[in-house]
Amino acid sequence: MSSAPIPRVLSIAGTDPSGGAGIQADLKSIAANGGYGMAAVTALVAQNTHGVRSIHVPPVAFLREQLDAVSDDVEIDAVKIGMLGTTQIVRTVESWLIEVRPPIVVLDPVMVATSGDRLLDAEAEAALAGMLPLVDLVTPNLAELAVLAGLAGSAHPRSVPPGSAHPSSAPARDWAGALAQARRVSERWNVIVLVKGGHLGTDASPDALVDGATLVEFPGVRVDTRNTHGTGCSLSSAMATLQARNHDWAASLRQAKAWLTESLLRSEELHVGSGNGPVHHFAGLYARAGLSDAETEISAATTPAQITGDWWDAIAGIRDGIDALPFVTGLADGTLERDDFLAYLAQDALYLRDYARVLARASQLAPTSEEQAFWATSASGSILGELELHREWLGGEPGATFEAHPVTTAYLNHLAAAGAGTSYPVLVAALLPCFWLYQDAGERLHTRSHPGHPYASWLDTYADPAFRMATDRAIAIVGRAAASAPTAERDAMRRAFSESARHELAFFAMFPEAPDKPSE
Structure with a gap:
């Protein structure tokens, strides 16, 4: 399967010569999340880890020349907008967005400094708010969210005269208040708001995506570090990059949170500056390459649910590929040829026999009696339950073959290799797709079953609530092991999970077999 194309992401923002924020941080974030970064400079900023010293704004005509030079030549997959600074700059970027219409636009509205100082005058703030209908996702901090919420209450936010007072709501003091302000902004300008709870002063660090009345929340734990310079820049550019790949905001945020948490946890390795240092954008890359000297593991970087959710999102292409296979579409509507179904069941029977042995190996390696019992019960179920169903279908069928298909052999060899080692986490990660992909596909296929459906009894097995409970249990066990x-072991787990998912796709694709090409 070919890999997804590398997203081409343009950052429109100011600079940071110390490298922790602004365009420099954006380019690192884009690269760390698998994108190709480009940059158009709005302002030259003299700053370091202690703060901003001065700002030089080049002529806006030169900014437009930068934007045109990129878009005239490169197909842009996503745009991240950061510091704009003046009304003229906002208008210039807005005009370019209207003409080019990039497919994804993420705005980090740089309006209020960490100190609480307003960075834009009222006219520029109003102009920035007026640009929101051209934006897909806006990522304000709590102070900036309050400004936008205040502007959302204005009848014509772009008509604020120069020198007038800044319309604003008070910054939210709790999570419910932040979500309420986000809904106001989202509904006013039809934009998705990424609400960040990191500045609420609690041990938790939740985030949420608010799209009108729709809310998707993501729990998180605060990382105790001073190295937060450029976190807003880094998160917004990561979101732009990941969304260009995923086309799913929830999946993108889940991955971005995992990456940023890892970058914060490893930030002490950098030793950059004596103030609020930067995050370590390439912490994961350094660790995998053996370039990290730190002894602290990043095991707390994400919750178990975030880890497994990230893995699930990463195989979205495989899941889509399974859904599109002739075997699956024919199984769904009952048009699959009986011979093809029986040939598949014969291979599945062979697979389950050895799969049960690998489940038993997981039970042997399990660190707790509870997990030992779960894997042992699953092994028993593979033999006594599902194989009985196959015997029911295959028992009287003439000519049914039980010779292992090369695809079956390859999958079993992969699982056997995982079971031959001593890493329990890697083994259970390799086992998980057989639970998860079958449960996911089985529940959706079962909804299309109907009276007289020729394969209803087989579909009933994978849509059974007991199988859903077993799958949820397997996901929880693997997530805890990964966390x-x-x-290095977590990376090996992810590879084992992904490899098993690829084998599952190949397994579903065995039948009907493609016809031989005519000889030339």
Whole structure:
């Protein structure tokens, strides 16, 4: 399967010569999340880890020349907008957006400094708010969210005269208040708002995506570090990059949170500056390359649910590929040829026999009696339950073959290799797709079953609530194992999970077999 194309992401923002924020941070974030970064400079900023010293704004005509030079030549997949600074700059970027219409636009509205100082005058703030209908996602901090919420209450926010007072709501003091302000902004300008709860002063660090009345929340734990310079820049550019790849805001935020948390946890390795230092954008890359000297593992970088959710999102292409296979579409509507279904079941029977052995190996390696019992019960179920169903279908069928298909052999070899080692986490990660992909596909296929459907009894097995409970249990076990695993082992778990998912796709694709090409 070919990999997804590398997203081409343009950052429109100011600079940071110390490298922790602005365009420099954006380019690192884009690269760390798998994109190709480009940049158009709005302002030259003299700053470091202690703060901003001065700002030089080049002529806006030169900014437009930068934007045109990129878009005239490069197909842009996503745009991240950061510091704009003046009404003229906002208008210039807005005009370019209207003409080019990039497919994804993320705005980090640089309006209020960490100190609480307003960085834009009222006219520029109003102009920035007026640009929101051209934006897909806006990522304000709590102070900036309050400004936007105040402007959302204005009848014509772009008509604020120069020198007038800044319309604003008070910054939210709790999570419910932040979500309420986000809904106001989202509904006013039809934009998705990424609400960030990191500045609420609690041990939790939740985030949420607010799209009108729709709310998707993401729990998180605060990382205790001073190295937060450029976190807003880095998160917004990561979101632009990941969204260009995922086309799913929730999946993109889940991945961005995992990456940023890892970058914060490893930030002490950098030793940059004596103030609020930068995040370590390439912490994961350094660790995998053996370039990290730190002894602290990043096992707490994400919650178990975030880890497994990230893995699930990463195989979205495989899941879509399974749904599109002739075997699956024919199974769904009952048009699949019986011979093809029986040939598949014969291979599945062979697979389940050895799969049960690998489940038993997981039970042997399990660190707790509870997990030992779960894997042992699953092994028993593979033999006594599902194989009985296959015997029911295959028992009287003439000519049914039980010779292993090369695809079956390859999958079993992969699982056997995982079971031959001593890493329990890697083994259970390799086992998980057989639970998760079948449960996911089975529940959706079962909704299309109907009286007289020829394969209803088989579909009933994978749509059974008991199988859903077993799948949820397997996901939880694997997630906990990943959350407590060292970096290298967690990476091996992810590879094992992805490889098993690819084998599942190939397994579903065995039948009907493609016809031989005519000889030339």
